[in-house]
Amino acid sequence: MKPDAIDRPASASPETPDAALRRTWIAVAAAILGVFMSILDIQITNASLKEIFGSLSATQDEGSWMSTAYLAAEVTVIPLTTFFMTVFGLRNYMLANSVLFVIFSTLCGFAWNLQSMIVFRMLQGLAGGGLIPMAMTLLLTRLPPQKRMTGLAWMMLSTTLAPTLGPTIGGILTDLYGWPSIFFINWAPGVLMVLGLAYGLDRGASKPQILQQADWLAIATMATGLVSLIIFLEEGNTRDWFDSRFVQFFFVSALVNLSLWIFLMLSRKNPFVNLGLFGRRNFGVSSVVGATTGMALYGSTFLLPLFLAQIAGYNSRQIGMVIMWMGLPQLVMMPIVARLSKVYDNRLICSVGLVLFAMSSFMNTTMTADTMSDQLIASQVLRGLGQPMIVLTLSNFATVRMEMHNMSSASSLFNMSRILGGAVGTAILATLLTLREKYHSVRLGESVTAFSDGVMSRVDLLSSAFSRDAGDAAGVGDQALATIARLVRRESFVMAYNDCFFVLSLVLAASIAVLWLSDRVVAGGGK
DSSP, rough: OOOOOOOOOSSSOOOHHHHHHHHHHHHHHHHHHHHHHHHHHHHHGGGHHHHHHHHHHHOOOHHHHHHHHHHHHHHHHHGGGHHHHHHHHHHHHHHHHHHHHHHHHHHHHHHOHHHHHHHHHHHHHHHHHHHHHHHHHHHHHHHHHHHHHHHHHHHHHHHHHHHHHHHHHHHHHHHHHHHHHHHHTTHHHHHHHHHHHHHOOOOOOOOOTTHHHHOOHHHHHHHHHHHHHHHHHHTTTTGGGGGHOOOOOHHHHHEEEEEEEHHHHOOSSSOOOOGGGGGSSHHHHHHHHHHHHHHHHHHHHHHHHHHHHSSOHHHHHHHHHHHHHHHHHHHHHHHHHHHHTTTTTHHHHHHHHHHHHHHHHHHHHGGOTTTOOGTTHHHHHHHHHHEEEEEHHHHHHHTTTOOGGGHHHHHHHHHHHHHHHHHHHHHHHHHHHHHHHHHHHHHHHHHHHHSSHHHHHHHHHHHHHHHHSSOTTTTTHHHHHHHHHHHHHHHHHHHHHHHHHHHHHHHHHOOOOOOHTSSSOOOTSOO
């Protein structure tokens, strides 16, 4: 599809095809930068939560609403992107979202309490969420067919690099300049993005009259349902799931509203997003595997920083330097995968990527309390090698042979599935971590009792050491028992982390079987 004609004076010379393509590439590059920023900001606070909570006088449970607000807003706006692009025009909507994203990011850095931070994070998510499907729609509809694979490769690279580098960038910036800098950093790429979009995109017609014809009931049920689902997933573990009336309410709200939204979308002649695409074999398979991959990607970047902070005692900068090793191999692999996907069956390439990702997760099932950064590099590199093989080929399954008029819906639903998969996966892993820690604590407690010979011997040794240090024998026995109890709890957590990574490896391995339910796809057009 060629860009719409730009408004020029009648005397202006017509633009050459090469110049038009060059401007389009600038717009695509700016849009991909927006995708990177939007996804980066989901994870960028992970390594800096301790500093943020301390500054805002918030507990960990209260502070979890920062990520909940951002994720709920982002997921909600993604399915509405096609509708808003039609109403306001692609150029206007992308520029508005880009400017607002930078503004709300800045306000997050100036947040004076938890309530203001939650509001600004929600507004930041609303602006950033639309950038993801708009970029995919732009490159699929504006680039020539022979150039789309290159554009898609760069976009998929940004979607995997961003959550990988989020804790790294956040940790380093927080350590050097304080936590507000993780939000102010969006200014530099934000200005570049606005300038690139303003120069590269043609002015298009807006259709504000469509607002009067909008299916507001469907929009309301979708927004309410998705927000309720994210709140249910994000807050469920901290509130003991269905033992909490709060969680029960949002579960029922999500179930009712999303069911009604699906019914309305499937019964409408012209829905604002085409849910019927999930019924297509290749798109349905790519969405399911994309969701499980999102679970593994966001889940691993949730578990590993938590392990390093809780067990190894790493600060935000040290955590970031470990996670960084997952990002470096992707820069090398993505162009290689883009070439391979034009020649070989994408199911085969994706399967290899899933195997590498599963192997990397399985390597993390043998962690101990003494595991340090150098022992985690191999699994991180292996994960980084596998991710490009997965995300690029899945995007091919979702878009190859897709009609041009369905591209916007396809990009919205594909990205929504991946991000929702990450939210579901993180909630499941957080709950699994809690349950398995309790299980291992009980099992270890059966062996580690105050009456066992090994424990009594260790108590004597610790008591002697404490009495020498303190110079007072009173209470050293209780102090020694408390130390052993902390060791038991630490080991229980280590075993629980290993269990979570084992589950991730199983989920990724099972995804391979689902993948082969799709048709053969070669990005170059072969069948």
